[in-house]
Structure formats: C-alpha cells, structure tokens
Amino acid sequence: MAIKTINSSKSRKGSKPEDASVQPPSESKINRQLERNAGRLRELGDKKDAAPKEGFAVRDSGVQTPALDRALALLEYISAQSEGATAAQIRSALGFSANLVFRLTKALIVHGYVERDADEGRFLLSQKMLMLAQPKRDERSLGQIAWPTLCWLRDMTGESAHIGIRAGFECVVLERAIGLHLFKFYVEAGARGPLHAGAPGKTMLAWLPEEERRQTLKEMPLESVTKHTITSKDVLERELLEVKEKGYAMDLGETLDGLHCLGAPIWNAEGRVCASVWITSPAPRLDKAAEHQHAPAVIEAAKRISDALK
Numbered sequence: 001m002a003i004k005t006i007n008s009s010k011s012r013k014g015s016k017p018e019d020a021s022v023q024p025p026s027e028s029k030i031n032r033q034l035e036r037n038a039g040r041l042r043e044l045g046d047k048k049d050a051a052p053k054e055g056f057a058v059r060d061s062g063v064q065t066p067a068l069d070r071a072l073a074l075l076e077y078i079s080a081q082s083e084g085a086t087a088a089q090i091r092s093a094l095g096f097s098a099n100l101v102f103r104l105t106k107a108l109i110v111h112g113y114v115e116r117d118a119d120e121g122r123f124l125l126s127q128k129m130l131m132l133a134q135p136k137r138d139e140r141s142l143g144q145i146a147w148p149t150l151c152w153l154r155d156m157t158g159e160s161a162h163i164g165i166r167a168g169f170e171c172v173v174l175e176r177a178i179g180l181h182l183f184k185f186y187v188e189a190g191a192r193g194p195l196h197a198g199a200p201g202k203t204m205l206a207w208l209p210e211e212e213r214r215q216t217l218k219e220m221p222l223e224s225v226t227k228h229t230i231t232s233k234d235v236l237e238r239e240l241l242e243v244k245e246k247g248y249a250m251d252l253g254e255t256l257d258g259l260h261c262l263g264a265p266i267w268n269a270e271g272r273v274c275a276s277v278w279i280t281s282p283a284p285r286l287d288k289a290a291e292h293q294h295a296p297a298v299i300e301a302a303k304r305i306s307d308a309l310k
Helices: 027-049 066-080 087-094 098-110 127-133 142-157 199-206 210-219 233-246 288-308
Strands: 114-116 123-125 160-167 170-177 192-194 249-252 259-267 273-282
Touching (some): 087 098, 160 199, 199 273, 210 233
Antiparallel strands (some): 114 123, 160 170, 170 192
C-alpha cells in the first residue's frame, strides 16, 4: 500500500512549516493499526449481536474470556438439539453474527469437537466430547473398558445394557450394548437424562458423601418428567437410602412411561462412585419378580467394571 504525504505548509498561507525531522508512519505500522481496529470492530459487532433468544444466552465467566464463553455456549446449544443445529439456528438462538458462527464452528471442527452433516449442514457434537469426559485406565476410556462386561450383562439378562457418568445434574450415556429381544429399549451414547429421574442417576447420588449429597439435592431442580418422577427432596432422600441398602436402584417409568431400569454403582480406584451400569426394559419384562432375578447380574457387572478400574 502506497502512502502519499502532503506538505501542509504549501497549502495554507502563513502556516508554520512542518519539522523536517518528523517522519510519516511506516506502512507496516499503519497495517498493524488497521488490523487492530478491524479486530475491535469485529469484537464490537459480536457483542452487539449477542442478544440471547429462545432461552439461550452466553454466560459471562467474569474473567474476561469472551471467546471461550461464546464457544462454550455454542457447544451447549448444539448439545441440547437432538438432531444438531444449523448455522442459522445458532445465530437465532445465541444472537451471534454469521461471521462469529463461522469462526467458532470452524475452530471446533478443526479441533475435533464438532462435526458437520454433509447433507443438511447441521452441526453435531463429536465423540471426542464423550471421550474427554470418561475416566481412563491404561489409555483406555471407561466405555472401552466396560464394553466386554456390557455384552456379558446383555447376554445374561437379554436386555440392553448401558454405562454412564454424571455431568452436573444429568447422567450422560457413554456406551450401550443393544438387547437381544425383538422389542427392546436402548439409549444412544451421548444422550442425557436428569439424575433424579432414573436408576443410573440415583445410584450415583446415593453413594455421594453425605454432606455433598445434601448440598446436591438442595441445588438440584427436581423437575417432573413423567407422573412417576420423584419431585420431593424428602422422598428422594429416602429413596437414596433404600438404594444404598439394596445395592442397586430401580426406575419404574420415572424417565419415560413404560420404561423400567435397574442400575448399580461403579467405583474408581479412589473408592468413589464414578459411574453407573444399568439395563433398560419395557415395563412388563422388568417387574418386581424380574428385579430380583436381574439385580445380581447388574451388581456383578458393576463389580467387574470397578475391578478393571483399580
């Protein structure tokens, strides 16, 4: 870029001549200043567009990391969409500019945290997110360690077997072995469900240290998912005590009407419950009689996985 200078002493009569020692700014310095100004304009544009919509918003961490705050908000929004999200949906939900959506999704794709469907252009979370969340042993993820036991549990009960971990107030499915029956229930890896409304979540809550459990129940929103969901903290506390006495938890349509689950806790090498293993079944196949029949197998599966983590 050529820089043209004008001697103002010749253009205005009586004006004081400029000091010949004052040099015009270099081209590289001007370019750097232009780049900084452009960056500030992009930042201001992003902030202007950041009006939250549809109940989603960027939460300010308070530590001056706006780019990270926005990237995390984008990941959370995509995670909440069962079929992924288009760029237009992300812009509408989070109030992001098209340029910001492009830059964030491009970076997340490059790093392997987001994938884009080639046909519909929808963004989806990759399996890398699940891999990061899983406990590991000898470079193997919890899902990989548990896989042989999940298959054993499926073969023993005929029902779909799952393993999942806690993420905040939710349970996240890591892996599943699909049941053998013609009609079966199973949940895909990456699916989430409220801790208080299912057997796996109740097992992970029941064995929390007492003070931590009480604080968690105090903060946890006990929202109703079905008419069977426990929404009383006192009732849930009593339920968790029963779970500890039995060594396993039951879910009788608390997450989905007609779906029953039976789960047991998985312990890590530090002696803390880190996950849960469970089976899912249509209600008629997992009644009280089947509960007593399948509980030993579920508890044994939990023990095998726990031993593999030590």
